[in-house]
Amino acid sequence: MHGRTGAAGQIARHAGNIAAARLRFAAVHDASSAIAGADGAYGRLCRWVTENFQEKHTRQDELVEFVEENLRLIGDTLSDETPVSDPVRVAASPSLIAPVTIRPMARAGWRIEDVEPLRDVLDRLTGEPDVIASHAATWCNIAVELAAIADELEDFVEFDISGWYGDEADEHRRLMGNNIEAIKGLSSISAALAEITESVGVLVAQTRRIVHDLIADLLTVSVSAPRARTFTRWAGRIAVYAVALDTTLTHLNEHLNG
Numbered sequence: 001m002h003g004r005t006g007a008a009g010q011i012a013r014h015a016g017n018i019a020a021a022r023l024r025f026a027a028v029h030d031a032s033s034a035i036a037g038a039d040g041a042y043g044r045l046c047r048w049v050t051e052n053f054q055e056k057h058t059r060q061d062e063l064v065e066f067v068e069e070n071l072r073l074i075g076d077t078l079s080d081e082t083p084v085s086d087p088v089r090v091a092a093s094p095s096l097i098a099p100v101t102i103r104p105m106a107r108a109g110w111r112i113e114d115v116e117p118l119r120d121v122l123d124r125l126t127g128e129p130d131v132i133a134s135h136a137a138t139w140c141n142i143a144v145e146l147a148a149i150a151d152e153l154e155d156f157v158e159f160d161i162s163g164w165y166g167d168e169a170d171e172h173r174r175l176m177g178n179n180i181e182a183i184k185g186l187s188s189i190s191a192a193l194a195e196i197t198e199s200v201g202v203l204v205a206q207t208r209r210i211v212h213d214l215i216a217d218l219l220t221v222s223v224s225a226p227r228a229r230t231f232t233r234w235a236g237r238i239a240v241y242a243v244a245l246d247t248t249l250t251h252l253n254e255h256l257n258g
Contacts, residue, residue: 007164014160015078021149021156022071025064031096031142032061035135035197042204043127053196060189067182074175096145098137102130122215126208132201139194146187150180 004011036057042050157176161169 004164004166004168007161007169010161010163011078014156015075017156017160018071018078018153019075021153022068022075024145024149025068025071027094027096028064028142028145029061031138032057032064034097035138036061038131038135040124041128041131041135042200043123043125043207050200053193053200056189056193060186060193063182063186067179067186070175070179074172074179078172096138096141098134098141100131100134122208122212126211127204129201129205129208132197132204136194136197136201139190139197143187143190143194146183146190150183150187153180153183 039050153176157173157180161172164172
């Protein structure tokens with residue numbers, strides 16, 4: 001069996017497998033869009049941090065779209081008919097968006113979170129660490145899925161078209177090899193973004209705890225005669241936050257520019 005004509009059946013099966021792999025990019029797009037559309041989770045006090053890696057997120061989306069389009073064009077080249085999206089395959093594509101797990105705060109007495117106006121102010125100022133944790137988990141899911149797609153495509157190229165030879169076959173294998181390496185790179189970037197997002201989540205959680213406790217102190221201490229130890233507590237918490245902020249930003253910078 002040799003040439004395109006002799007390997008027609010193999011090529012048709014191969015085109016279908018590539019189309020199925022390409023459909024899985026829809027789940028990657030959906031998950032990435034869910035992260036990009038929830039920047040309010042970082043709060044006003046920490047939103048500036050996200051600007052440092054927003055460019056990488058945007059670039060990641062552009063590369064995902066580029067590879068997906070490459071796979072579509074390759075599929076069109078292999079198939080004499082325009083591929084039609086299989087609704088069953090699309091529906092079966094798993095969601096990569098990690099759910100938000102709300103971790104209860106073990107505190108005695110009343111909580112700021114129980115008072116809706118105060119909770120809303122706290123969320124707007126300091127963000128929602130649980131949501132950011134779900135973003136980090138989603139990036140992990142994306143990284144795993146992209147790595148799996150790359151592995152499957154490697155298998156398709158190796159085993160689907162073993163009887164297809166010639167210049168056209170060699171060029172196809174070269175193009176697929178380039179796309180597979182690109183997908184592996186996107187997986188690595190997604191894993192890095194997961195770690196970066198986790199670091200930002202730690203910063204947001206630290207900020208939230210500081211602001212939460214300061215608000216609680218303000219509500220429980222007499223405004224006319226605040227105790228000296230209250231200011232001492234505030235100074236200590238702010239100092240701890242400053243050290244944590246410096247550590248977190250150093251960690252972020254290493255990953256963003258590494």
